[in-house]
Amino acid sequence: MEDLGYSFGSAVREGTFMWTDYIIYALFGIITIISWIVQQALQSKFKKYSQVELPFSGKELAEKMLRDNGIDDVQVVSTEGQLTDHYNPSNRTVNLSQGVFDKRTVAAAAVAAHECGHAVQHSKSYAFLSLRSALVPAVNISSKWMPWILLLGIVFVQYTAIPLGIGIALFAITTLFSFVTLPVEIDASRRAVAWLEEAQITTAETTPMAKDALRAAAYTYVIAALSSLATLLYYVAIFMKRR
Numbered sequence: 001m002e003d004l005g006y007s008f009g010s011a012v013r014e015g016t017f018m019w020t021d022y023i024i025y026a027l028f029g030i031i032t033i034i035s036w037i038v039q040q041a042l043q044s045k046f047k048k049y050s051q052v053e054l055p056f057s058g059k060e061l062a063e064k065m066l067r068d069n070g071i072d073d074v075q076v077v078s079t080e081g082q083l084t085d086h087y088n089p090s091n092r093t094v095n096l097s098q099g100v101f102d103k104r105t106v107a108a109a110a111v112a113a114h115e116c117g118h119a120v121q122h123s124k125s126y127a128f129l130s131l132r133s134a135l136v137p138a139v140n141i142s143s144k145w146m147p148w149i150l151l152l153g154i155v156f157v158q159y160t161a162i163p164l165g166i167g168i169a170l171f172a173i174t175t176l177f178s179f180v181t182l183p184v185e186i187d188a189s190r191r192a193v194a195w196l197e198e199a200q201i202t203t204a205e206t207t208p209m210a211k212d213a214l215r216a217a218a219y220t221y222v223i224a225a226l227s228s229l230a231t232l233l234y235y236v237a238i239f240m241k242r243r
């Protein structure tokens with residue numbers, strides 16, 4: 001015990017352990033737990049609102065929302081898999097998964113309208129969507145090289161700080177990307193709920209359900225961004241305490 005205490009004390013004195021380490025490890029722990037809770041909440045909410053029926057299918061209301069927003073060059077297509085719904089700006093398609101495309105439920109309506117929200121953002125050149133799209137090439141390059149450069153950076157940190165510094169810069173791009181994604185996602189959901197209500201697709205009873213489902217989805221993006229920031233701080237801490 002005394003030995004442990006002594007080596008721990010000397011490690012603190014020599015700077016191998018830093019208070020920032022404890023904060024970062026605690027942060028990782030908290031984020032992991034919250035991330036799990038958020039995922040469970042999202043699944044249970046979507047399951048719940050998949051039981052509430054609406055008169056329109058995901059495809060039908062997506063096409064109506066696009067028309068109502070004066071968009072006539074975007075196709076609504078069905079895509080394989082679960083939770084694979086997305087808007088593709090390069091070929092102008094709203095891609096809806098099987099659980100959404102032909103389903104007539106509040107959950108399907110929320111997802112379909114959200115993806116159309118991205119198409120509306122695109123047609124209006126919404127600033128954060130443009131910024132996000134501009135970051136995509138840099139993020140792709142970063143994701144490809146970053147793990148290797150960070151690994152080299154940590155292995156050789158005692159000799160040179162250059163690879164770790166480059167790795168941190170690349171990681172910062174992906175962190176920035178995950179934060180720019182937040183307003184894009186929240187705005188798409190806001191547009192979705194506003195339209196669902198205005199077009200009377202949802203009622204006073206079902207609008208709050210659609211809002212609730214989309215809020216649960218938004219939390220997963222918030223957690224992803226915070227998790228990315230915590231990882232960035234972890235590498236910055238290694239960089240700062242190098243000798």
Ligand SMILES: [Zn+2]
Binds near residue numbers: 118185
């Ligand atoms: Zn989205």
